[in-house]
Amino acid sequence: MTLSLWLALVGAQALISFTPGAGAVNTMSNALTVGFRRSMWGILGQQTALLVHIAVVAAGVGLLVAxxxxxxxxxxxxxAAYLVYLGIRKFLEPPVPAEQAATLYAEGAASMFRRGLWVNLLNPKAIVFFLAFIPQFIRPDQExxxxxxxxxxxxxxIDVMVMWLFFAAAARSFSRxxxxxxxxxxxxxxxxxLFVAVGALLAFA
Incomplete structure (x- = not known):
């Protein structure tokens, strides 16, 4: 990949990552619930899903889905149903007393990772998007x-940096x-x- 093509990829991906979606909502929610540093577990789950989407497109399976x-x-x-479920559960979640927070959130890493994984994985539009996005930066005459x-x-x-250093960091302003x-x-x-709204958009937009 040439430098000019890579710079175009950086610019395009930065724009995509800064566009609010289910991943951004999930990241901000995690940051508010468990803190800035521990919100990384959810972000890592989301990135694992992105890698799966890229692999699916690279293997040609994305053409079948699309x-x-x-x-x-x-x-x-x-x-969409999963996002609505997350939204309803979050909406009904009771406040957590400060003295119980550390105990309740100590075991949340695997849970956040799984939620981040499914939030991005159950998004077929990501596969269709990558089908249009990826070929622009792949040259058939190269390995x-x-x-x-x-x-x-x-x-x-880029997505990790935007999710963690922008969306998770932005959530800290609400921490008070x-x-x-x-x-x-x-x-x-x-x-x-917000989770319910994003789910509705995914289902009907």
């Missing part, structure tokens, strides 16, 4: 494995509201509503 309305709709509605390696590494690094039960309840309802 060309099959039934397969696309099954994955789309499953993803494929190296090109896909550079592309995947660039996509993951989570010190009391009223603030926790309000933020739970805000992020619960």
């Amino acid at each position: 060309g099959s309305p039934v397969a696309f709709n099954i994955i789309r509605y499953a993803g 494929f494995l190296g090109q896909y390696g550079v592309l995947a590494g660039t996509v993951v690094v 509201f989570t010190s009391g039960p009223r603030g926790q309840r309000l933020l739970n309802r805000i992020f619960g509503s």
